Amino acid sequence: MEELDVNEPVKKMGRRSSGRPTINDVARLAGVSPITVSRALRDPSLVSVELRRLVDGAVAELHYQPNVNARALASSRADVIAVLVPLLTNIVFADFIRGIYDALDDSTLQVQIGNTHYSPQEEERLVRMFLGQRPSGLILAGIDQSSPTVKLLKAAGCPVVQVMEYHEEPIDMLVGFSHFEAGKAATEHLVHAGYRRIGFIGARMDPRSQRRMAGYQRALEEAGMFDPTLITTTPTPSSVPLGGELLAEALARNHDLDAVFCNNDDLALGVLFECQRRAISVPHRIGICGFNDLDLMRAAHPCVTSVTTPRYETGRHAVQMVRRRLSGETEEARYLDLGFRLQARESTARAFAPRWKPA
Amino acid sequence: MEELDVNEPVKKMGRRSSGRPTINDVARLAGVSPITVSRALRDPSLVSVELRRLVDGAVAELHYQPNVNARALASSRADVIAVLVPLLTNIVFADFIRGIYDALDDSTLQVQIGNTHYSPQEEERLVRMFLGQRPSGLILAGIDQSSPTVKLLKAAGCPVVQVMEYHEEPIDMLVGFSHFEAGKAATEHLVHAGYRRIGFIGARMDPRSQRRMAGYQRALEEAGMFDPTLITTTPTPSSVPLGGELLAEALARNHDLDAVFCNNDDLALGVLFECQRRAISVPHRIGICGFNDLDLMRAAHPCVTSVTTPRYETGRHAVQMVRRRLSGETEEARYLDLGFRLQARESTARAFAPRWKPA
DNA sequence: AACAATGCTGATAGCGCTAACTTTATGCAA
DNA sequence: TTGCATAAAGTTAGCGCTATCAGCATTGTT
Structure with missing residues (x-):
C-alpha cells in the first residue's frame, strides 16, 4: 500500500533512511x-x-x-564523558555535576551519568558498560575502585579522572582533597576552641566518611582526648532528622559531650535543631562543626562552623583535565589537590559568642 | 614498521577495528x-x-x-532517554532525576540530561540536539516551551513527556500537579490558621513560581486580604540566606506582616533563621509555610509547614509512560495529576503551638 | 493432496560517517 | 629541468549492527 504525502520532504527517501539530511x-x-x-x-x-x-x-x-552515532561508529570514539557518582540526591554531587556541565558549555561533548549506589560491583558494571561506548573521558568519584575495575580503567584508552579524594598514585589523573586532613583540621579546631569531649556523628559511612573519621580520631589521639564511645555512626543514609536522632544517642551515652564534628552539614543542621528543641545552648554547652559548608550554614542561627569543600571546582577541573588531554596539550600535573578551608562561625565560638546576636 | 606483541588478542585486527569482540x-x-x-x-x-x-x-x-553506536546507526533509534531540566543544583530536580534513574534500573536505556538554565532558546537548542540523536524518549520540565520547540516536539517521532506541571493539552504526555492550586491551598491554610497579613516571598520567579504566586493571590483575593505590597520577590536564584534578606525587606515594608508563604523550603528556612535571630516568635508573631517539604522541614524547630510535592514519583511515572509507549502497550491516560499535600506543622499553628516543645 | 500460514534461520544491503590512502596542484631548492 | 616536499581535495572501504527479504521446514486448513 503506497501512500503519498505532498508535505514530505522532496528528497527521495530510501526504505531505511532516517529522512534527515546527511x-x-x-x-x-x-x-x-x-x-x-x-x-x-x-x-x-x-x-x-x-x-x-x-x-x-x-x-x-x-x-x-x-549523526553522532555514525560519527562514533566510524571513528570509534564517542563524544561523551562518562561520570560515575555513588548518589544523585546529594548537594555534594549535584554541585560537582554542575561544575562538569559548566566546563562543557562550549563543547559538543555530552555527559552520561552513572549511579553506583556506593557499590563496587555496580561501579564495575557501569565502567564496563561505559567503556563499551568508547567515551572520550571517564570521571569517577573516589579512589576505592575494585581491582578488576582498576585494571579496566588502566586499559581504558581514554583519560580517566578520579575525583573528590586525594592520593598520590592515581589510576591516571586525580582532582580532590584529603578527607583525612579535613576531618583532622575540623577536630583540631574544636580542640583549640576549648572543647574537651568532642563527639563524631556520621551516617552511611562510605569511604570518604571513614577517612574524615580517621582524621577526627588522629586529632583527638594527638590531643590525648580520644575515646571510642564518643563516636556515633549508622549505615543509614544521611538526613537532617537523623542528625537529631544521632545527637540524642550520643548524649545518652556521654552526658559530658561538649562538641560534635558532624560528617556533613545535613547532620549538623539536625544537631542544631535538636539542641534548639532541648534548649541546649550552642556554642556554650555544645559546639557544632559541619562538613561541606552549604550556604545554609552561614544563614543558621547561630551560624554553623563547617569545612568548605571544592565541589563545583572539582567538576570543572576534572573536565578541564580531560579536555587538555584530548587536545594533546603538554602533560601537566597528574594530580591536583584543591584543598579545603575551615570556616569558623558562631557554633564553635565557645569563649566569646554572644547569646543573642543583635538584629 | 611491524611490532609484535604476544599479549595482543589472537584475533587479527584490521586497521580500523576497535579490537573488542563483535x-x-x-x-x-x-x-x-x-x-x-x-x-x-x-x-x-x-x-x-x-x-x-x-x-x-x-x-x-x-x-x-x-556496540551501542552501531546499533543506533543501524536501527536509527538510540537507547537513550533525554531529560531537560532548567537547573541541576536543586533538590527538586535531583529527586526527580533519581526517580528517572530508579525507573530505568532494569533497562538498558541510558539517560542524557540537558540543562536549559530557564532559557527557552537554550531549551530549543537542546531539543534540536537531542532529537538529532533519535532518542527513545524525551522528558522535559514545564509547559512553557517556545512555539518552535513545540513544533519540533510534535514531530519528534518518540514519546515526549512534560513534567512538573499540570495542563490538559500536553504536547504528548504529561505528569505533574498544579502549582496554582498548590499555592492557593498553602495560602488558604494560612488564612484558616488565623493569619491576616500574609506575605509572599519568592526568588528567581520561573514559570512554576509565578503560578504558585498566582494561586497565592487568588486565595487572598477570595478572602478579601490581597495587598500587592505583601509580595516580595527577586529574580536572584533562591538560597537560604536570601530567605532571611527577603523577610527583612518584607517586614520593613509591612510591620504588621504576620505570615509568609515561601516559594520554596530554602527560603522558608532562611525566614525561620531570621526570625530566630530577631527573636520573632514562630508561629505566634509570624507563621511560615514552605514549599516542597524537604525532610529538614520536619526536623526544624519549630517544625515548618510545607507543601509535599511528588518529585521522585514524577520521575518514575514519566519513565514508565515512556516505556509503556515504547513497548506498544495499550494507550492509557495521556496526563497524570499526582497532586500535592499540605503538611501542616508547628510553624503555622498560631492558636495552640506550645512555645517550647518538651524534650 | 494442494495450499496457505507460521516459525525459524540466513543472505544481502545498507545506516551515516570517517580512517587511510591516493591523486592533483603548487612551491621551491638543487 | 628534475625531484621532493607540502597542501588540499577526492576515492575507497569499512566501523558493527539491523531492516528487509528470501528460503525452508513444519503445521494446519480445505
Missing part, C-alpha cells in the same frame, strides 16, 4: 565531496577558506546536524 | 549467523531455545558487549 546532501549542495564536509566540520583548518564557506552555507541551509 | 565473533563461536545473535540479544523469543543457549554461551565466553 553529510552527502550537504556535500551535493556545496558541490564538494562528503569527506570535505566532514573535515570542514571537525577541523576547519583542514579545508580552504572558499570550500569552508560553501560547506557552512549548505549546512545552514539544510539545518544539517551530524 | 557480533561476528560471537556468531562464529556459536556457529550461527550474526543476525541470529542480534535477534537472540534483542528479543530472545525470536530464536529457538538451543540457538539461544549457544549464543548466550558465546557472549559470556567473549565478554561480548553490543
Whole structure:
C-alpha cells in the first residue's frame, strides 16, 4: 500500500533512511565531496577558506546536524564523558555535576551519568558498560575502585579522572582533597576552641566518611582526648532528622559531650535543631562543626562552623583535565589537590559568642 | 614498521577495528549467523531455545558487549532517554532525576540530561540536539516551551513527556500537579490558621513560581486580604540566606506582616533563621509555610509547614509512560495529576503551638 | 493432496560517517 | 629541468549492527 504525502520532504527517501539530511546532501549542495564536509566540520583548518564557506552555507541551509552515532561508529570514539557518582540526591554531587556541565558549555561533548549506589560491583558494571561506548573521558568519584575495575580503567584508552579524594598514585589523573586532613583540621579546631569531649556523628559511612573519621580520631589521639564511645555512626543514609536522632544517642551515652564534628552539614543542621528543641545552648554547652559548608550554614542561627569543600571546582577541573588531554596539550600535573578551608562561625565560638546576636 | 606483541588478542585486527569482540565473533563461536545473535540479544523469543543457549554461551565466553553506536546507526533509534531540566543544583530536580534513574534500573536505556538554565532558546537548542540523536524518549520540565520547540516536539517521532506541571493539552504526555492550586491551598491554610497579613516571598520567579504566586493571590483575593505590597520577590536564584534578606525587606515594608508563604523550603528556612535571630516568635508573631517539604522541614524547630510535592514519583511515572509507549502497550491516560499535600506543622499553628516543645 | 500460514534461520544491503590512502596542484631548492 | 616536499581535495572501504527479504521446514486448513 503506497501512500503519498505532498508535505514530505522532496528528497527521495530510501526504505531505511532516517529522512534527515546527511553529510552527502550537504556535500551535493556545496558541490564538494562528503569527506570535505566532514573535515570542514571537525577541523576547519583542514579545508580552504572558499570550500569552508560553501560547506557552512549548505549546512545552514539544510539545518544539517551530524549523526553522532555514525560519527562514533566510524571513528570509534564517542563524544561523551562518562561520570560515575555513588548518589544523585546529594548537594555534594549535584554541585560537582554542575561544575562538569559548566566546563562543557562550549563543547559538543555530552555527559552520561552513572549511579553506583556506593557499590563496587555496580561501579564495575557501569565502567564496563561505559567503556563499551568508547567515551572520550571517564570521571569517577573516589579512589576505592575494585581491582578488576582498576585494571579496566588502566586499559581504558581514554583519560580517566578520579575525583573528590586525594592520593598520590592515581589510576591516571586525580582532582580532590584529603578527607583525612579535613576531618583532622575540623577536630583540631574544636580542640583549640576549648572543647574537651568532642563527639563524631556520621551516617552511611562510605569511604570518604571513614577517612574524615580517621582524621577526627588522629586529632583527638594527638590531643590525648580520644575515646571510642564518643563516636556515633549508622549505615543509614544521611538526613537532617537523623542528625537529631544521632545527637540524642550520643548524649545518652556521654552526658559530658561538649562538641560534635558532624560528617556533613545535613547532620549538623539536625544537631542544631535538636539542641534548639532541648534548649541546649550552642556554642556554650555544645559546639557544632559541619562538613561541606552549604550556604545554609552561614544563614543558621547561630551560624554553623563547617569545612568548605571544592565541589563545583572539582567538576570543572576534572573536565578541564580531560579536555587538555584530548587536545594533546603538554602533560601537566597528574594530580591536583584543591584543598579545603575551615570556616569558623558562631557554633564553635565557645569563649566569646554572644547569646543573642543583635538584629 | 611491524611490532609484535604476544599479549595482543589472537584475533587479527584490521586497521580500523576497535579490537573488542563483535557480533561476528560471537556468531562464529556459536556457529550461527550474526543476525541470529542480534535477534537472540534483542528479543530472545525470536530464536529457538538451543540457538539461544549457544549464543548466550558465546557472549559470556567473549565478554561480548553490543556496540551501542552501531546499533543506533543501524536501527536509527538510540537507547537513550533525554531529560531537560532548567537547573541541576536543586533538590527538586535531583529527586526527580533519581526517580528517572530508579525507573530505568532494569533497562538498558541510558539517560542524557540537558540543562536549559530557564532559557527557552537554550531549551530549543537542546531539543534540536537531542532529537538529532533519535532518542527513545524525551522528558522535559514545564509547559512553557517556545512555539518552535513545540513544533519540533510534535514531530519528534518518540514519546515526549512534560513534567512538573499540570495542563490538559500536553504536547504528548504529561505528569505533574498544579502549582496554582498548590499555592492557593498553602495560602488558604494560612488564612484558616488565623493569619491576616500574609506575605509572599519568592526568588528567581520561573514559570512554576509565578503560578504558585498566582494561586497565592487568588486565595487572598477570595478572602478579601490581597495587598500587592505583601509580595516580595527577586529574580536572584533562591538560597537560604536570601530567605532571611527577603523577610527583612518584607517586614520593613509591612510591620504588621504576620505570615509568609515561601516559594520554596530554602527560603522558608532562611525566614525561620531570621526570625530566630530577631527573636520573632514562630508561629505566634509570624507563621511560615514552605514549599516542597524537604525532610529538614520536619526536623526544624519549630517544625515548618510545607507543601509535599511528588518529585521522585514524577520521575518514575514519566519513565514508565515512556516505556509503556515504547513497548506498544495499550494507550492509557495521556496526563497524570499526582497532586500535592499540605503538611501542616508547628510553624503555622498560631492558636495552640506550645512555645517550647518538651524534650 | 494442494495450499496457505507460521516459525525459524540466513543472505544481502545498507545506516551515516570517517580512517587511510591516493591523486592533483603548487612551491621551491638543487 | 628534475625531484621532493607540502597542501588540499577526492576515492575507497569499512566501523558493527539491523531492516528487509528470501528460503525452508513444519503445521494446519480445505
